[in-house]
Amino acid sequence: MTVSGARAGTMEKRTDLGYRLTALAKVVELGPGRVDPVLLAEAGRLLLRAGDRLRLSGDHTVVALAGGTGSGKSSLFNRISGLELSPTGVRRPTTARTHACVWGLDGAGPLLDWLQIQWRHRFARASALDRGESQLHGLILLDLPDHDSIRALTDHEADRLIQLADLVVWVLDPQKYADAATHTRYVRELAGHEAVTVFALNQADRLAPEELAECVVDLSDLLKSEGVSQPRIVPTSATTGRGVNSLKSVLAESVAGRRAAVQRLEADLDRMMDKLTKVMPVPEAMSVPPTVDAARQEGLTDALCDAVGVPAVGEAMENIYGARSLAWVGWPYARWASHLRPDPAHSLRLGNFRDEIRAVTATSISAQPAEVENAVQALADGLTPGMPDAWRDGVRDAARTNLRHLPQVISDEVAEIAPRLDRVPLWWRLLKIWQYFLVLLFVSGLAWAGSILFYGVLNPRRPAPELLSDVSALPWVALMIASVLGLGLLSAIASRNFVVLGATRERESLEREMRRRISAVAQSQVIHPLEQSLHHYNNFHTALTAAHR
Structure with missing residues (x-):
């Protein structure tokens, strides 16, 4: 691969890594309250570390030599650098501070500052190109303090x-390659980091060839059992120089590729995502829509209307409308006759039906809290099957955000549009005037007929006007009386039909307005916070899926 091709590949990896890190940042943003705060804190630290490393020199590769006391780590460091830079010996710990050897100083300063390497422990291979080690140009080799140090300071620095x-x-x-401290604290934690992890089996000169081969096989099996699927093991000897060139070749390959930093961050990100997905599995498909569908919204509105008694209020209003109309548009004769008949309801002591209807709508309208809660709970439960428990609880809590005040808000909205029971439509008044006009005509017709009978049949001595005594006019007067009665009856029947239609129309209008208002309350008090929670859930899992790739 050419240098330009390698750099293009590196940029492609950086772009992919940047996309995944952005997704992880979204996970960290939306995770509080849903994900273990310890994991979120760890993810936050990874984001900070990744951001810092990607801003610093991409032309340098930081390689750390890590190991326990007596492993020959510092001797191997000196052998690779070709200089006596790090002290060696048997004193514990031999390396108290991290030493760094840099091949190519340009641009390495900020990176060394970020690593917190002290100035007096920084060394440069200025003559590296003259010694035939140009393949290591860009290498920053660190000799870490012993990880099993008895000094807390150096132990922390190594970590x-x-x-x-x-x-x-x-x-x-060879004596301590299976040391529990190394494997438990570090190797198991770096499973999946094969691309950025190398194992140098040092002091190989102390073993016979067959013993060395056996140790390599045993170490390989041990590492594989701990999750390192393809361990890279390089036998070395800092004393004789055996295998050092092989190790240099491995380092040179990483330096030339300029990908070790990205690979390390990708491995760290993969491990972080493994931890997150254990507690928050990535769904195969996003089964929860980010919005509440129209059918569920209608269902919630229906349930809330039932909770506040919208059908009952509409029915009561319709009955009130019909009962009150009797006093205005009914046939006057029938209304007067009803006062002469005993009311069966009174004998049963059921009270006045119209008064009962009035009492139903005169009382304050209120929603039943238990029914409101059940409606909200049913909506949330219908949206959360298969959702992780933490997010299911979050969606339910979001739906119940305003539950404490919701019944009162619904009651107040409905009460604002409760019908006026004393309202009289204009056409009722006009019809009543018309009915009484017909009554007046009827009474006038009876008086006229009586006058004709009195003057025209009985022939009293006192003379009367011809109009009041002409017997031939009597049939016409009777026809007029009958016509007035028929017209009144027809008017009463027609008015009752109009009353029924008007009552139905008033009921539908009232229920429609009440439903509209309840739907608006449900939208603002329940649907909106619920959809916000669903939106966060979808964003979280979209980000989790993106970061996991």
């Missing part, structure tokens, strides 16, 4: 730099 290094070379010795 910190193992997390920051682009590539870690674990220096193991």
Whole structure:
């Protein structure tokens, strides 16, 4: 691969890594309250570390030599650098501070500052190109303090730099390569980091060839059992120089590729995502829509209307409308006759039906809290099957955000449009005037007929006007009386039909307005916060899926 091709590949990887890190940042943003805060804090630290490393020199590869006391780590560091830079010996710990050897100083300063390497422990291979080591140009080799140090300070520094290094070379010795401290604290934690992890089995000169081969096989099996699927093991000897060139070749390959930093961050990100998806599995498909569909919204509105008694209020209003109309548009004769008949309801002591209807609508309209709660709960439950428990609880809590005040808000909205029971339509008044006009005509017709009978049949001595005594006019007067009665009856029947239609129309109008208002309350008090929670859930899992790739 050409240099330009390698750099293009690196940029492609950086772009992919940047996309995944952006997705992880979204996970961290939306995770509080849903994800273990310890995991979120760890993810936040990874984001900070990744951001810092990607801003610094991409032309340098940080390689850390890590190992326990007596592994020959510092001797191997000196052998690779070709200089006596790091002190060696048997004193514990031999390396108290991290030493750095840099091949190519240009641009390395900020990176060394970020690594917190002290100035007096920085060394440069200015003559590296003259010694035939140009393949290591861009290498920053760190000799870490012993990770099993009895000094807390150096132990902490080793842990910190193992997390920051682009590539870690674990220096193991034949006697302690299975040391529990190394494997438990570090190797198991770096499973999946094969691309940025190398194991140097040092002090190979102390073993016979067959013993060395057996140790390599045993170490390989041990590492595979701990999750390192393809361990890279390089036998070395800092004393004789055996295998050092092989190790240099591995380092040179990483340096030339300029990908170790990205690979390390990708491995860290993969491990972070494994931890997150154990507690928050990535769904195969997004089964929860980000909005509440129209059918569920209608269902919630229906349930809330039932909770506040919208059908009952509409029915009561319709009955009131019909009962009150009797006093205005009914046939006057029938109304007067009804006062002469005993009311069966009174004998049963059921009270006045119209008064009962009035009492129903005169009382304050209120929603039943239990029914409102059940309606909201049913909506949330219908949207959360298969959702992780933490997010299911979050969606339910979002739906119940305003539940405490919701019944009162619904009651107030409905009460504002409750019908006026004393309202009299204009056409009722006009019809009543018309009915009484017909009554007046009827009474006038009876008086006229009586006058004709009195003057025209009985022939009293006092003379009367011809109009009041002409017997031939009597049939016409009777026809007029009958016509007035028929017209009144027809008017009463027609008015009752119009009353029924008007009552139905008033009921529908009232229920429609009440439903509209309840739907608006449901939208603002329940649907909106619920959809916000669903939106967060979808964004979270979209980001989780993107970061997991």
